[in-house]
Amino acid sequence: MSNRLPPLTALRAFDAAARHMSFAQAAAELNVTPAALSFQIKSLEEHLGAPLFRRLNRAVELTEAGTALSRGAAEGFQTLATAWRAAQRTQDTQTLTVTAGPAFTAKWLAPRLYEFAQSHPEIELRFAASLQRMDLMRDNVDVAIRFSSSVTPELYVLPLAEEWVMPVMTPALAAQYPTIESLTHAPIIFDDSVRFLKAPIAWSDWFAALGVSYNPTSGPRFSQADHALDAALAGVGIVMGRRALVVKDLAEGRLVAPFPTALATGARFSFLCLKGMENRPQIATFRDWILTEIEKTAHITDNLTILDLAAS
Amino acid sequence: MSNRLPPLTALRAFDAAARHMSFAQAAAELNVTPAALSFQIKSLEEHLGAPLFRRLNRAVELTEAGTALSRGAAEGFQTLATAWRAAQRTQDTQTLTVTAGPAFTAKWLAPRLYEFAQSHPEIELRFAASLQRMDLMRDNVDVAIRFSSSVTPELYVLPLAEEWVMPVMTPALAAQYPTIESLTHAPIIFDDSVRFLKAPIAWSDWFAALGVSYNPTSGPRFSQADHALDAALAGVGIVMGRRALVVKDLAEGRLVAPFPTALATGARFSFLCLKGMENRPQIATFRDWILTEIEKTAHITDNLTILDLAAS
DNA sequence: TATTCAGTTAAGTACAGCTTAACTGAGGCG
DNA sequence: CGCCTCAGTTAAGCTGTACTTAACTGAATA
The missing domain is CATH 1.10.10.10 (Winged helix-like DNA-binding domain superfamily/Winged helix DNA-binding domain)
Known part of the structure; x- marks a missing residue:
């Protein structure tokens, strides 16, 4: 035998x-x-x-x-x-398949897709439905954007910008609640997706950081961050916005952050691909483009105080 | 392409x-x-x-x-x-590879091995080091005995006897602590392996079931059930013994259970093999032998009250 | 400069793996 | 009941894949 x-x-x-x-x-x-x-x-x-x-x-x-x-x-x-x-x-330098969570896809990738198509017409972007278990190998996906940092020897991992959170709202709503005290009467939208953080950040943490003791508990709750943001964009209330998901709306004035104090989450989105693949033309192009796009909205941080609760 | x-x-x-x-x-x-x-x-x-x-x-x-x-x-x-x-x-009807946890291997399989070798000299039993993740397929193991009941379509699962727990000790120790009240002064051995149960059973539960309010907290602790039992066999103290692991010691008098009240755990050991393999000669023989061996010690239950805390 | 080592190329061969064609044997159907 | 069909087997022969030996390349070592 x-x-x-x-x-x-x-x-x-x-x-x-x-x-x-x-x-x-x-x-x-x-x-x-x-x-x-x-x-x-x-x-x-x-x-x-x-x-x-x-x-x-x-x-x-x-x-x-x-x-x-x-x-x-x-x-x-x-x-x-x-x-x-x-x-x-x-061997195919024309297509690039990307997977990301629903929130990042809706609030980061989708709004910038037109720009990417303009600057890189030679690359055809494809999106794979976001899977919790990411199978870069099994599902023939080139790049994953993930909000976690599990390190495996098989993967090339590039951390993107640090993620912080900060209350954001429509300009109209901001006008209604001009002071931090008045904000305690504003309608609050809860984004339960932050629960996946190691150290979840609560509204009371942010109010406490500004010297106000207030722990809101009632208001609409969303399990997906993009849905919570859509509600905020519709003027429903104020929401604890995650950096990556709100910078574009902030930069373009659809949302404002009148109280420039953000809380660090200790987490970040990462760019993942199989090791050895990071220099394939489309992948390198896409990575550089992401970094450039992040840089474009980096000035948002200029007037911002970012507090790290875990560090203090 | x-x-x-x-x-x-x-x-x-x-x-x-x-x-x-x-x-x-x-x-x-x-x-x-x-x-x-x-x-x-x-x-x-x-x-x-x-x-x-x-x-x-x-x-x-x-x-x-x-x-x-x-x-x-x-x-x-x-x-x-x-x-x-x-x-x-x-094609090999002579060898049979079995995997089980350390406690079951030490306290159930090992003491009965001689009997198996005697009744089935044609089968050569092999043991695979117990893996948490059991790979019947990948590791070329024929049979797994596992203390869980995850059901997958690939597996043939045969639940073995219900597992209950009950304080056991050496006869000498039992003589020293004849009453339930005196037992509250006896040295206690903690078997932390029961923590893996859905509804972990504490000493206080058992005492409460006998009408005594007592919650022991100090005493030697073991993460492996077989080590805890070895300590009890050495006369170190009384231990909450799991049925499968103590029946043989009880039947042969090395341990006694002077207070015949046991608590149901809702869990049991199961016999697992790949579906379609359950009728291979060695596997069927081994399965029938296990069932016979369990039957041999079934009389232990005769004078026993088994309480199900979850049901009551 | 010669030697060695890892891989390539060339030419020839053998057999693995394919085809067509005929056979078996159990159902299904008029 | 006999005929046909369908799924798989067997036989005979052909084709090209996958191997061999032997000679070649070109860089590193000595």
Whole structure:
């Protein structure tokens, strides 16, 4: 019983047969005749020294050995196919597939997409639905923007700007509540997405930092940061806005932050890609573009006091 | 750019070359000449339309495409090799590889091993070091005994006896503390492994069940149940013993449970194997043997009151 | 300058893996 | 009941993939 792999073509034939549970269909998939497939399976069974299929009247079924083999065979070939596609993808300098959370996609990427398309018409950006579990490898995604910093040896990780939070509102609302004391009567929008931070930041923390003892508890709650911001943009109330998600609205005057005190979160968005891929043209271009875009709104910080509660 | 897989022999050659970072070593591994390997790689590069290796003076290094391909290729072939070994294993009716936690191995399996070897000399039992993450597939393990009941469609799960806990001690210690009141002065051993239960059971729960208000807090603590039991067997004190781990010691008189009130935990050990494998001779034999062994000590429950705190 | 070492190239060969074609044996159907 | 169909097997022969040996390249070492 050798420890080496059996002939791979035979294994692939078996995989197809096991997936279809039919030699004829498997033969069709592999573009060979049923006869060829029959031989492949037979040769594999000889290698193993035991049958893999039980031949029935008009069907086949897996033996125990076949069952055991089929699981890993399917997975193995799947992995190989994905890897091959990943290699092909490196040859394609035109498309770039990016994944990000819904909030970052809606409030950072989407508003800047037009700018990117203008400056880099040669690159076709694609978005992959945001997955909690990010599979840069498995899902053929080139770049992920993630709000966490899990470090793995497989990944190239570039931390983007530090994330802080600060109350933001429409200019109209700001006019209604000009002082910090009056703000305690303003309608509050709760963004529950900050709960994922290691040290969640509460409204009372911010008021306390400005010397006001106030702990608001009632008001609309949103589990997604972008929904909370949309509500704030509609003038519903004031919201604790995360830097990355509000800078553009602040820069363009749709939102204002009349009290220029922000709280550091200790967290940041990071740019992730597989190690060794960070210098592929599209990826490097996209990374540089992100950094430039962040730089464009860096002046927001100029008049800002950023307090780090954890440090003090 | 075809979506189908490239020639598999070429892929395997590439995998070997990428793992060794040397064509010569890869050729040696595959028992072919370097010339053959060189051709294989070349053909793969032609399929891809781009080089996979950068040929340097005395070495080779992966290109970006090569890097992308090598990750999945290694994993894919690894998976295939494991699957093939799993298939080979089904042909072997002599050996059976079992994994279990340290406590179950030490206090249930080990003391009964001799009996198993006697009744089933045709089966060679092997033990795999207990892994938290159990990989019946990946690690070529046939059977796992686990103290949890995560249900996955891939697994055959057979719950074994319900687990309850009850104070146990040496007969000598029991003589010293004959009444429940006197027991409040006895040395207590804490088994922290019960913390993994959904509803952890504390000493105070048990005393309360017997109408005594007492919440011991000081005494030696063990993170592994078998170590706590070893201490109790040495006469160090009384310990909250889990059924599976103490029945044999109780049946043979090394430990006693003078107060026949046990608390249900709602948990149990389960017998796990890959679906479709449960009827392989060794696995079925081992399963039936476990059930018989449990039956042998079932009479322990006869004079026992088992309280379910969660139900009441 | 010669040697060695890693990889490439060339030419030839053998067998793995394919095809076509005929066979088996169980259902389904008129 | 006999005929057809369908899924898989077997046989015979062909093709080209994947191997071999042997000679070549070109940089590093001595």
